[in-house]
Amino acid sequence: MTGLGYTLPAVLAVVVVVVLEWQVLRTGLFRRPGYWISMVIVLGFQIPVDGWLTKLSSPIVIYDDRHTSGIRFPFDIPVEDFLFGYALVTAVLLLWERQRARSGDAR
Numbered sequence: 001m002t003g004l005g006y007t008l009p010a011v012l013a014v015v016v017v018v019v020l021e022w023q024v025l026r027t028g029l030f031r032r033p034g035y036w037i038s039m040v041i042v043l044g045f046q047i048p049v050d051g052w053l054t055k056l057s058s059p060i061v062i063y064d065d066r067h068t069s070g071i072r073f074p075f076d077i078p079v080e081d082f083l084f085g086y087a088l089v090t091a092v093l094l095l096w097e098r099q100r101a102r103s104g105d106a107r
Contacts, residue, residue, distance in 0.1 A: 004067065005066070005067025006063065006067045007080050010081075013084055013087035014086060016087070020094065029093060038093070042085065047075065047077065050075075051074065055075060056072075
């Protein structure tokens with residue numbers, strides 16, 4: 001297990017999104033309770049769906065374990081899936097907030 005094929009890009013995606021917010025966009029999204037509530041909601045849907053797709057007993061999506069960390073939790077979900085999900089949803093929300101601020105609709 002090297003993790004270079006899936007783990008490294010997943011970690012880098014999170015780092016890029018966080019640095020993008022802290023250093024470039026500065027929307028203040030991470031300080032808003034609504035953001036964290038939305039992340040809990042996303043997680044609440046991601047766990048059952050991803051668990052069903054990746055369960056080791058009958059997987060629909062198969063990962064090459066040589067390219068992951070090998071850590072699966074819960075329901076056999078590769079932890080890298082949560083990293084990519086976080087980065088994707090956060091990037092979309094950050095760009096949305098940035099566009100909203102530019103259009104003059106900011107709170």
